[in-house]
Amino acid sequence: MKNHVNDDLIVKMHDLIRQEQEEALQLLRKKDFQARLQARLLSEPRRDRISLQWFRKPAPIFGILFLLLVASIALVKTFISFSKSGYLAAIEQALNNSPNLRGITMSQEVGAAQLKTSEFSPLGEEINQFLLALISQPVASRDETAVIDIKISPPRYNLNQKFRILIIEKKVQEFLELYAGNKEV
Amino acid sequence: MALGLPPEKEKVFEEMLSWSENIFLICLGFSKDPQDAEDLTQEAYLKAYQKIGSLRSAASAREWLFRIVRNTCLDHRKKRSRLHLFSLQSIPDSAEPEAPESKILRGGQIRLLKRAVSDLPNKLKEIFVLREYGHLSYQEIAAVLGIPQGTVMSRLNRARQAVAIRLREADHEKPCQ
Numbered sequence: 001m002k003n004h005v006n007d008d009l010i011v012k013m014h015d016l017i018r019q020e021q022e023e024a025l026q027l028l029r030k031k032d033f034q035a036r037l038q039a040r041l042l043s044e045p046r047r048d049r050i051s052l053q054w055f056r057k058p059a060p061i062f063g064i065l066f067l068l069l070v071a072s073i074a075l076v077k078t079f080i081s082f083s084k085s086g087y088l089a090a091i092e093q094a095l096n097n098s099p100n101l102r103g104i105t106m107s108q109e110v111g112a113a114q115l116k117t118s119e120f121s122p123l124g125e126e127i128n129q130f131l132l133a134l135i136s137q138p139v140a141s142r143d144e145t146a147v148i149d150i151k152i153s154p155p156r157y158n159l160n161q162k163f164r165i166l167i168i169e170k171k172v173q174e175f176l177e178l179y180a181g182n183k184e185v
Numbered sequence: 186m187a188l189g190l191p192p193e194k195e196k197v198f199e200e201m202l203s204w205s206e207n208i209f210l211i212c213l214g215f216s217k218d219p220q221d222a223e224d225l226t227q228e229a230y231l232k233a234y235q236k237i238g239s240l241r242s243a244a245s246a247r248e249w250l251f252r253i254v255r256n257t258c259l260d261h262r263k264k265r266s267r268l269h270l271f272s273l274q275s276i277p278d279s280a281e282p283e284a285p286e287s288k289i290l291r292g293g294q295i296r297l298l299k300r301a302v303s304d305l306p307n308k309l310k311e312i313f314v315l316r317e318y319g320h321l322s323y324q325e326i327a328a329v330l331g332i333p334q335g336t337v338m339s340r341l342n343r344a345r346q347a348v349a350i351r352l353r354e355a356d357h358e359k360p361c362q
Contacts, residue, residue, distance in 0.1 A: 009349040016298045016352075017317050019291065021210055022218040037205065037227055041188055041234050112303055 189195045190237060201233060201250050207319050208254050213259035214314030217299040227259055229254040248328040251321065255311060255329060294352070305344055312337055312345035322356035 157165070190198055212222035232253050251361060288358055305313060315321045315329065316337075323341075327334045 007354055013298065013345070013349050014315050014351055016291075016316070017293055020295045020298065021213065021318065023295075024210070024213050024222065025206060028206070028223060031223070033209070033223065033226075034202070038204070038232055039190075040227060041230065044231055044234065103202060154189060 188234065190234075193243070194237050194240070197240065197246050198234065201246060202230070203248065204229060204247070205230070209252070209320075211254055211314055211319035211351065212258055213249070214302065214318030215310075216281060217303055221261070225254075225257055225306070228261075229257040232257060251319065251329045253313070257285060259307075259311075294355075297352060297355045298348070301348045304351070305347060309340055309344035309347065312340045313348065317339055317345075 188195055188198060205226060209222055209226045212225035212229070213219060216222050216225060228252070233250055234255070240246060261303065302310060302313065312326060315326045316323075321329070321332045323337050326337045326341075330337070
C-alpha cells in the first residue's frame, strides 16, 4: 500500500525533529534567552494595568462619575445664581445712582452732572448712558411717549389752596423758630 | 524577579517563564526558523504579560499561554504570507558548507522535514506542532484548540503519516537526482 507508513519512518521523523530542536535550543541557550526576555518584559509597560483593572471594578467608576455629576451641577447652579445676583446688583446700583425721574425735567443739568460724576458697574454704565442720552435729547425731538413718561407739569392750585399752603408754611416756620429758640435757652 | 504584577499573578507568570523552551519549540515548529521562533516566543510572553489580568485561574495558565502562543504564530504566518515572505524558499538551510558529509546529509533531511511540516494543512499542522514540538498532552491540545481529544488523535495520526510520506518520497527521489 502506497500510503502505508511503517514505524521505522515515524521513528526517523521523530529523530529528525529531535535533532532540529536540539540545534535550535543550543542557539537559544547561547544567547541567554531567559535574561533577555525578562529584561524586555521589565522595559515594556503593561497596558492592562489601568484599563482592565479599572473596568473590572464598576463601583469606583460609578462613584467617580457620580461625584463629577454632583460637582458639575453645583458649579452650574453657583454660576447661574452669581450671574443673576450680579445683574440685579448692577441694576440696583444704577437705579440708586440715577437721578429721580420726577426731577429730570426740573433739573436736567444737575442730574446730568450727577450721572457723569458717579461710578458704575458696566451694566450700570449702560443704563446711565441711556438716561444721559434721554436727558440731553431736546424735548422737541423726543418721542411723544417718552415726553409723557419724563415730563411732569407743576401742580396747579386755586387761590384758596395757595392761601392755605402759605398759612401752613407760616405756622411751620413759627414752630421751627420757637423750637430753635427754646433749644438755645 | 519583580515584574510589577500582583503577587498571585507574579507567581503564575514565573511558572509560565519556566515553559519558555517548550514555547520556543512550538514557535520553531510553526516558523521553521530559530531566529523567528525566538522573536515569536518573546512576543507571546509580552502578550501574556500584558493580558495577565484576564487570566481567571492559575490552573488554566498553561492552556491560556499556549493559546496565546498558537495565535501569535498563526498571526505571524498570516502576515508573512501576505508579504510573500513565508515561502518555501524562506526556510533557512541549516547545513554548513564546511560540515562533513554526514552532517550535510542530516541537514538536508531536516530541511525536508521542515518543508513537509510547512506544507501540512493548518488544522493538521497546529496539532502536529503542539504535540511533536511542544510536547503537549492530547488533553492539553484539545483544551488549547477547543476540540475533542478524539479529533486531536485522528488529526495527529494523519499529520504524522503525511510528514512521513513526504520524507519517504524524498528518500526515493534521491538516487534519481
